[in-house]
Amino acid sequence: MTATVVLGITGNGTKLNRLVTIKQDYRNYVASKGASTADLRAGDKVTVRQLLYAMMLPSGSDAAMALSDTYGTGSTVSARTKSFIAKMNTKAASLGMTNTKYTTFDGISSYTYTTPRDTIKLTKIALTHSAFRTLAKTQKTVQRATNGRTYTWYNTNKLLGSYAGANGIKTGTTTAAGPCLIFSAYRNGRTVIGVVLYSSSTTARFTDAARMLDYAFNTNTATSMKLRTLPSGASRD
Numbered sequence: 001m002t003a004t005v006v007l008g009i010t011g012n013g014t015k016l017n018r019l020v021t022i023k024q025d026y027r028n029y030v031a032s033k034g035a036s037t038a039d040l041r042a043g044d045k046v047t048v049r050q051l052l053y054a055m056m057l058p059s060g061s062d063a064a065m066a067l068s069d070t071y072g073t074g075s076t077v078s079a080r081t082k083s084f085i086a087k088m089n090t091k092a093a094s095l096g097m098t099n100t101k102y103t104t105f106d107g108i109s110s111y112t113y114t115t116p117r118d119t120i121k122l123t124k125i126a127l128t129h130s131a132f133r134t135l136a137k138t139q140k141t142v143q144r145a146t147n148g149r150t151y152t153w154y155n156t157n158k159l160l161g162s163y164a165g166a167n168g169i170k171t172g173t174t175t176a177a178g179p180c181l182i183f184s185a186y187r188n189g190r191t192v193i194g195v196v197l198y199s200s201s202t203t204a205r206f207t208d209a210a211r212m213l214d215y216a217f218n219t220n221t222a223t224s225m226k227l228r229t230l231p232s233g234a235s236r237d
Contacts, residue, residue, distance in 0.1 A: 002067055012131040016131060019046070023069070038055070040054060046146075057156070072085075072087070107172055123184070137168055154235070164187070168184040183196070183213070
């Protein structure tokens with residue numbers, strides 16, 4: 001939803017090149033919550049597009065906070081992020097997501113909730129943005145801040161590069177929600193979207209998704225699927 005709200009404001013064009021200065025507040029938030037991070041460094045200037053990569057691939061809560069701070073309104077970081085969360089809930093209501101409530105910009109809260117049906121409604125809208133489709137299927141990206149610092153981010157969605165036709169979308173893990181996955185794949189002119197919530201393990205969410213996709217496509221590839229491995233040090237959200 002954070003990406004959808006941002007793309008609703010910026011579109012897919014030049015506004016994604018807006019520069020954002022990384023604040024220490026974003027790093028402090030990650031440290032205080034034990035959240036997954038893109039390891040953005042305070043003082044670096046990166047674009048909104050790069051922040052979307054930082055949020056979507058390694059599940060950077062620091063990037064999610066930077067985006068909400070940038071596109072919220074108010075005189076403080078707290079006020080701006082609160083304003084952005086209100087935009088998220090307004091968008092959810094407009095999409096008919098009647099069983100969804102956002103209390104954070106990154107989902108790290110036991111008071112944030114949704115359902116598979118609502119999540120699929122949101123995903124369909126997110127996929128109408130070409131920039132989102134590109135983000136969702138990217139396995140790895142190397143991005144540079146204006147000072148030359150290099151960031152390398154890997155997509156935590158192991159279906160990409162493992163299941164033929166997989167083209168998204170996003171992992172997520174919290175203590176309350178367990179390992180989760182929004183997934184999609186395209187075969188023979190048809191896109192299938194699905195959701196796994198509170199999976200039994202971080203690996204099972206991918207194998208379960210593959211079995212559901214096989215059911216939808218009437219194939220039997222999940223049993224022989226070998227999951228893409230992530231390099232040491234990469235996020236495991």
